[in-house]
Amino acid sequence: MRKTLLAAALAVFGTTVVAPAASAAPLDWGPCPAGAFPTPDLQCTTMKVPLDYRNPDGRTIDVAVSRLPSKNPEKRRGVLLTNPGGPGGEGLDYPQLLKLVKLPQSVLDEYDIIGFDPRGVGHSTPVTCDLTLEQMMIGNLPYANGPADVVKQAAVAKAEAKQCADAGTGPMLPYVTTANTARDMDRIRAALGESTVSYLGASYGTYLGAVYTSMFPERSDRFVLDSNLGPGGYDIDAMRNFGRGMEDRFPDFAKFAAAHPEYGLGTTPARVTAKFHELAARLDRKPVEGITGSLFRGLTFEGLYSTNLKPLAENWQALDQGRAPKTPGLTPDDSAENLFAARFAVLCGDSSWPRSVAGYQVDVAIDRIRYPLLGAATANIAACAFWPSAPVEPKVRITDRGPANVLMVQNERDPGTPLAGARKLRAAFGDRARMVTIDQGGHGAYLFGPNGCGNTTVTEFLVSGSRPAHDRYCAAENR
Incomplete structure (x- = not known):
């Protein structure tokens, strides 16, 4: 049964009442701002939304919005909103990247194909915490x-939280949340003149999509969620789940490195694992070009996101030989401060976080044993x-309230959004969702992985609505 927006808001938020979506003026499309790569096919605009x-x-x-128009009006069904993840990540040029x-x-x-920089991010009104390098x-x-x-770390986190509050955009921070970004998405839908929207979201974008289709089920068409967070979003459980x-x-990388003795990282997976712990301890004692053991763990974690493990092996080899890695990805650029600030705003604004330093010390001790590769990092205290x-x-x-229009796609060995969290989201959706689980590693399944079965299933759903x-x-394929 269709509900009024007011009734839906009451059902979702209890006594919290929000304004219904206003009728929006048509968007005035023009060229896009310069970005990470050329966007010749994109059109861009900016719209106003309530803080x-x-x-x-x-x-x-x-809120900055982009559009990659369909060039086939006879086949055009509607609009596909997209989000590449984050929180804090820009999405304005994501349609071009998908192409x-x-x-x-x-x-x-x-x-x-519709992209946008979420509130607080990039070309949308950005937030800052005045974080130092x-x-x-x-x-x-x-x-x-x-x-x-x-x-x-508690002292660092406390200082970061105060800087965020004291910065010029401090008053914005309570409203840079996933729920408000979902409301912005509905304003985009209205401004586009569409009664419903389809959606393709990855990583944090899966939680954003799940929130939107829970708040506005009657305005949701075909929703694809790729590399899924649990139903709580980026709460403390999700952060600790990074360790899992x-x-x-990691066993995929250990097997790869052991099969390539030219990197000198070990001839068996067990020896590669031992090399990880030895390198982390050595870099804590004597960093290489500023890369400590903690940063080495983070570099390894990020490298495991890719289906191509060769660059990570090369980085390990360089560090093992006392050289800086070729692609460390560790020096923040000008946009990184905004990313960190927006990430803090969403994580801390979406969820209530424990405040006891002693409690985090216990969590760290537990997860160091439970998840020895990274657990003592992902359980550590942060600004929230x-x-x-x-x-x-x-x-x-x-x-499970709403139409059966959600397709989840998930790598079996995803370091960033592990399968365990995806299964919880799948259970929360009930018959609203179907999940495609792929025997491959890395973060990002659709298009960014080589599995034809998974890619074809998602494409068929987006094009025809056919869902398993x-x-x-x-x-597994191509392994």
Whole structure:
């Protein structure tokens, strides 16, 4: 049964009432700002949205939107909103990136592909925490070798939280949340003149899509969620689950490195694993070009996102020989500060986080044993423990209420969004969803992985609406 927006809002948020979607003026498309790579096919614009949807006539902020139009009006079905993940990641040029990685022509014909920088990010009204280069170099995963390291990190986290609150954009931070970004998406839908939207979201974008289709089920068409967070989004459980994800994925790398003795990392997976721990300890004692053991762990974790493990092996080899890796990816650029700030805003604004330093010390001790590769980092304390304000509204609950229009696609050994979290989201959706699980590693299944079974299943759903009658398992290919 269709519900009014007011009734749906009450069902999702209890007593929290938000404004209904306003009728929006048509968007005025023009050229896109310069980005990471050329966007010759994209059109861009900026629209106004309320900072606080409970006060729709109050302050507004900008949301930057892009469009890759279908060139086949006879086949065009509607619009496909997209999000590449994050939180804090820009999405304005994502439609162009999807085209570059060979989004099938049938999908490009079927939809106008829509990208956007989420509120607080990039070309949308951005937030800042005035973070220093040193703070950003610590990253999100500082490894704690013992209780004293948690206390040390607590001081860093407390300073970061205060900087965020004291920065010029501090008043924005409580409203840079997943629920408000979902409301922005519905404003984009209205401005495009569409009654419904389809969606393709990856990583954090799966949670954003899950929230949107839970808040606005009647406005949701075909939803693809690729590399799935659990139903709680990026809460403390998801952060600690990174440790599990690395344990799931690392054996693929250990096997690869052992099969390539030219890297000198060990002739068996067990010896490669031992090399990991030896290198981490050595770099803690004597960093190479500023790369500590903690940063080495983070570099390895990020390298496991890719289906191509050769660059990670080359980086290990360089560090083992006392040289800086060729592609460390560890020096923040100008956009990194905004990414960190927006990430803090969403993580701390979506969920309530534990505040006891002693509690984090216990979690670190547990996860160092449970997930020895990375657990003492992913259980460590961060800025949300000292965030100055509680979430402004309850978290959106993901349930089975709504149309059966969700297709989840998931790598079996994903380090960033492990299969365990995806299974919880699948259970929360019930019959609303089907899940395609692929026997491959890495973060990102659709298009970014070589599995034909998984890619074909997603494309067929987007183009025809055909969805598997039951959850599907795709065997490994090209291994």
